[in-house]
Amino acid sequence: MKLLNLIFTGLLVGSTSAAEIEPKVPVKLVEPRLFSFAQMCDTQLGMGGYEHDVKTFGLAVTRINKMKPDFVVICGDLVSKANDKSWADFNRIKAGFKIPCHCAAGNHDVGSKPTAESLQAYRENIGKDYYNVEHKGYTFVIANTQLWKAPLKGESEKHDKWFKGVLAAAKKKVSPVVVVVHYPLFVKTSDEKENYYNIPLAKRMELLKLCKENGVVAFLAGHTHKLVVNEYKGIQLVNGETTSKNFDKRPMGFRWWDVATKGKMVHRFVALEGMDK
Ligand SMILES: [Fe+2]
Numbered sequence: 001m002k003l004l005n006l007i008f009t010g011l012l013v014g015s016t017s018a019a020e021i022e023p024k025v026p027v028k029l030v031e032p033r034l035f036s037f038a039q040m041c042d043t044q045l046g047m048g049g050y051e052h053d054v055k056t057f058g059l060a061v062t063r064i065n066k067m068k069p070d071f072v073v074i075c076g077d078l079v080s081k082a083n084d085k086s087w088a089d090f091n092r093i094k095a096g097f098k099i100p101c102h103c104a105a106g107n108h109d110v111g112s113k114p115t116a117e118s119l120q121a122y123r124e125n126i127g128k129d130y131y132n133v134e135h136k137g138y139t140f141v142i143a144n145t146q147l148w149k150a151p152l153k154g155e156s157e158k159h160d161k162w163f164k165g166v167l168a169a170a171k172k173k174v175s176p177v178v179v180v181v182h183y184p185l186f187v188k189t190s191d192e193k194e195n196y197y198n199i200p201l202a203k204r205m206e207l208l209k210l211c212k213e214n215g216v217v218a219f220l221a222g223h224t225h226k227l228v229v230n231e232y233k234g235i236q237l238v239n240g241e242t243t244s245k246n247f248d249k250r251p252m253g254f255r256w257w258d259v260a261t262k263g264k265m266v267h268r269f270v271a272l273e274g275m276d277k
Pocket of ligand 1: 106
């Protein structure tokens with residue numbers, strides 16, 4: 001029996017890559033904490049069952065309010081099918097946050113190939129799809145990865161110019177940068193081929209270089225619907241758990257980040273409370 005158990009455990013470990021399981025990363029800061037924030041991913045109302053996702057997003061709002069972070073970010077795919085009802089439900093639940101909530105746009109929000117119309121609809125219903133927020137010496141850069149994944153003439157150039165400008169300004173101020181987006185740059189290795197889950201290789205390399213040269217310390221994304229924790233030349237790249245559907249069968253919840261000065265940041269999982277009620 002023991003032998004069978006060992007074989008079974010070995011098979012389980014062997015079938016899961018290190019980047020896809022709960023990572024063995026420090027969860028406590030060594031330095032004094034400056035602030036905390038929550039990272040939500042893919043609230044995606046309609047992905048895990050509409051009523052389910054409405055309920056879990058509400059549970060997340062309650063849990064996050066109770067924990068009193070400085071703010072929350074949502075890494076895109078706010079809704080599954082963008083329409084008047086889903087936008088209205090999303091905005092109604094989001095309004096329950098007692099702290100600021102900064103949203104990034106996902107492929108389900110503005111389309112896998114964004115258009116002038118889809119961007120306009122997002123901007124009217126949710127707000128800006130790219131902007132930056134200064135917080136206690138840090139610069140949070142909320143970008144629109146759809147404009148990197150499937151460039152749109154007249155929009156992607158502006159977005160790129162803005163992104164470079166914000167990073168340059170942060171570097172000048174020696175402000176550590178946290179990028180908040182929907183698509184991760186890569187999932188397994190920085191040089192992997194392009195697929196549904198990452199950014200085209202040439203663009204990815206340009207962005208990794210920009211991030212490295214301009215003080216980016218963390219790159220937070222969603223889209224994978226599974227926990228992915230990577231590191232690139234000292235930059236933490238983290239895709240967290242969703243509240244809609246997790247393909248890796250992890251519980252519904254979000255990532256909690258504790259931040260110290262000089263780009264020191266640690267994260268841990270927080271499960272939703274009240275899931276079985
Ligand atoms: Fe999604």
